[in-house]
Amino acid sequence: MVDDIPIQAGELLPLLAKYRLLPKLKQELIIDQAIADIHLTAAQQEQAQQQFLAKYQISEPEAQQAYLNYYGLTGDQLVEIADREARIEIYKQQTWGHKLESIFLTQRSQLDIVTYSLIRTNSAEVVQELYFRIKDGEQSFTEVASTYSEGPEAQTGGLLGPTPLHNLHPSIAQHLLIAKPGQIQPPISIDKWYILLRLEQKQAAVLDDVMRQSLLGQLFQQWLEQQLRMQPSPD
Known part of the structure; x- marks a missing residue:
């Protein structure tokens, strides 16, 4: 019984499948197996609950x-549940904590934080005209973006971010990686869009506590997705 809705035991798995919740259940069971041997002290339990x-x-x-x-x-x-969350964090640290520095150095350029401006249109001719209009000083990037950009960035005058480079489309990230702040990039084509980019600011990534937690979360999620792919498919 869930609230006033009767549910028989045999109906539970079909319902989970119907509502596409089985992968979530499998995920949580995989996590339980992974953290089964991790136990908290009384002090750790108290801290876990407060957190x-x-x-x-x-x-x-x-x-x-x-x-x-x-x-x-x-x-x-x-x-x-509070204890379980703490045990998951311990598992992440035990599994990947010693690898974070090398992983950070390998991925560092993609972890930089960028603020950038973007204009998108579905017309190659229009984007070329807008590029030269901005480059020649006829209009500002902000004015052009507000008037002509065909995405939600028009509401902010084209300004986006700050965001890590790895969160962006690979082509956009690659252009911003080598761009100089304040310089408009020549038009690029991505999928159905023609795009103008300008890097506003780049902040070098630092392996601080926030970055460590972010990397641990990414590694844990990658591991979990791999474990789910390894699970046998239902007959």
Whole structure:
């Protein structure tokens, strides 16, 4: 029974499949297997619970009860979930923590943070005209983007970011990687679009705590996706 909806035990897996939740279930089972041998001390458990409550902004009793009601949890289950999140973080650190420096050095250029401006149109002729209009100083990049760009960036005068280079389309990232700030790039073609780019600012990536957590998260997700691909397909 879920709220007032009756569900028989035999219906659960078909329902998970129907609502495309089986991969999520498989993912969580794979994680449980991976962290099975990781155990927290009493101090670690207390810290895990405090961090969990702070993360989800449910430190106050009323907020905590609302969270339990929404997800159909008991207080004991909430403690188990908080412990599990902490054990996952320990697993990430144990598995990939010693590799982070070398991975960071290998990927460093793609981890740089960029702020850039973009104009896109589906016309090669239009993009050439706009390029020369900006290059010759007839109009600013911002004015042209606001008027002619055919994507949501028109609302910001073409300005996008800051964002890591690796989050961008490979062609855009490659052009921004070698661009000089303030210089408009000649038009490039990507899929159905003709694009103008200008690098505004580049911030070199640093292996600080935020970057370490980001890299650990990426490595964990890659591992998890690989494990899911290795799972046998249903008959």
